[in-house]
Amino acid sequence: MGKQKSPFRLKSKFKPTGDQPKAIGKLLENLRKGVREQILLGVTGSGKTFSLANVIAQWGKPTLVMVHNKILAAQLYREFKEFFPDNAVEYFVSYYDYYRPEAYIPEKDLYIEKDAAINDILEKYRHSATKSVLERRDVIVVASVSAIYGLGRPENYIKLRLQLYRGMVISHGKLLKRLVEMGYERNDYALKRATFSVKGDAIEIIPSHSEEEIIRIEFWDDEIDRITRLSLLNREVIEENILHIVIWPATHYLAPRPTVKQALKEIEKDLIERVAQFKREGKEVEAQRLFQRTSHDIEMIRELGTCRGIENYSRYFDGRKPGEPPFTLLDYFPQDFLLIIDESHQTIPQIRAMYEGDRSRKLKLVEYGWRLPSALDNRPLKFGEFLKKLNTVIYVSATPGDWEIERVCSQGRV
Template identity: 55%
Template sequence: MPQFELVSEFAPSGDQPTAIAALVRGIKEEKKSQVLLGATGTGKTFTMANVIQQCQRPALVLCHNKTLAAQLYGEFKDFFPNNAVSYFVSYYDYYQPEAYIPQRDIYIEKDSSINEEIDRLRLLATSALVSRRDVIVVASVSCIYGLGSPKDYLEMMIPLHVATEINRDDFLRRLVEIHYERNDIELSRGKFRVRGDVIEIWPAYEEFCYRVELWGDEIEKLSIIHPVSGESSKPLTDVYIYPAKHFVLPQSRVDAALEEIELELNQQLAKFQAEGKLLEAQRLAARTRHDIELLREIGFCPGIENYSRALANRKKGEPPATLYDFFPDDFLLFVDESHATVPQIRAMYNGDQARKSTLVDHGFRLPMALDNRPLKFEEWNNRRHQTVFVTATPADWELDQAEGEIVEQIIRPTGLVDPVIHIHPARGQVPHLIEQIKERAERGERTLVTALTKRLSEDLVGYLK
């Protein structure tokens, strides 16, 4: 099994060695929560990387927005070029959630644009987590939303081994079951093509394709090929094909779920009719029965996540499976900028429930749609394992979780200190500013002046001219 291998031309310096040693010691002592209080520019990412390398455990780095996640993903990729560093954020370039405004009788249908590359990286993250331990996932808070079950995801994986028997038609059928589409003309991500006994598959999570060559019912050859040129670059003895979507189930489970969906539909229709809500009943019946037919015929429908409680065989109110469930029990969690990330996690559940409750009350969704949700804060807190809250300004909750113990990282590796700040009264500020500018100009230095608004900065420029 590959080990984490930190690659850097720099060694820890400043406060980093002390902070790394303290955090590693706390992890080995099985402390659930620690706080890394790191000033700006002290190299907190490098400290996290060293902790991961010394502990040799899978890690989840949680960020409060996509921009910060992308920045950290790039840094960790540089620190761990020989390990699996993955990026897991919302894959929508544009997202308009399904909603209903009863005051104006306006229904807003779900509309979205999926970023194919981010979708690939999300699938790459989960495929790495179920196949190896040297994995770092940098994720936004959207990772606490429901995802398919890791158990189903792993069970639906297709293993291929050279010199083993496989029925060609059964193999093609299984590819379709895990949401790969057949296209014999144009091969693209998440699709496969068949040419006689040669099957070429482009995994939804890779940038290359697999070629499977059969001799009768035996796998004769496995290889990696370039998706454009088709040239074979590397022969293989084993290949594992993971599903093209996170929500994946065997058809037997889908059939069982349909019974539960139909039962809840009948109960909700009876409720609406008893309340005299005939329009809501008609609306719910038409939409749900259309979805049931799609699930029965092709095993998928738009908005399938709204039926995830039945499909995953969960009880009412039971938390959904999330990215956390793909990690082993001993993974490390780093909550970056925790003063901003933790409040976001607190707020996500309530906002989601308010919107979906309106949809359920007016017949657009079954009540089970309420269980397609992010984790509640308490559920997230219970699921997180050993955690390091990384921030320059820890909030009371983080300090309470760490029982007041703080690992400080104040001295920068560069040795640079913060400039001395002088506060002057607002009265006479412009003459004072001009005096300071002249003083800097005499020394051949430059001056940067920041103003509160664009208009104020324009007026100041006009005055100085």
């Protein structure tokens, strides 16, 4: 069988120099031999990114690059974008500009409600990243440790996507209903990301992954007559006579209707059991608090499909058992993906620390009746769970930690 051609096209006026050709060659040789973990030592700055770009281009597998902060992620994203202008280079970080987590301080009897400001541009980038990972092989995602936080079950995200074809028989009303089920909002006046508008026999959609384009669906009776992509800025035609297009959900945290119905049954069952437990323990305040708060959430989900803090019920919508790891960005990648952990001496300790900090805060919320125990399963991956999801890893550090050095055999040190 012939060697499979890489889908990546590296564009640069420079060629590898100095120690770079040797490092690139050694990394690729080890990848082909099946060496699962390697360390790239002592390369810094733009030379490091160029060396990694050469490895990605020749290895040809979907790649996730993880770093320890948003600023470094943005820098690497820009550099990889320049090296791979014809491929999908994506950016995946936390979408919060500001975040104050929900908490309870029993010593002061002080409940602190979650407060956050979501950056819509960062949310757009996250949707663009998952879309690219699910649709193509020539993809590089540069991510912060946000990649190990719960993202919703990829099977649900795929199941809820909307595939439209020219000539497809679907009523105007049914398409509108599907868009609402996918989390899109109708806005006939100000089109923005993840909204749609109705203009006569046409429906115009701004997809979740973009704020630059309109997807215009024109009908002839109950049949799609024409699909066109327009510029949101000036309504110029970008692409016309499209035969097939995919619209992805407006949020990663949706589930199909039968799943939601089953989830609500399980939430109600767990609520009854937990309230009964509090009452047996003589904790009437906690029992009443939990019953009121959770009952309100259940009604909101039943009526609107969502509620404030819906992520605390993610285990039910994902179909996970208590204690099972959340689905994360890593689960959206195919099994043969390459992971590059940059500045690993800082990124690895950060990945290790995420779970414990999150759990200690949530235990208080559960203990005092602010949340069901299932809230503990809305969490980042434990370090051991993270390691189990990996296939092939390159750690990159000028000063690797003891953990990486012990982990990687001498053959994998480059």
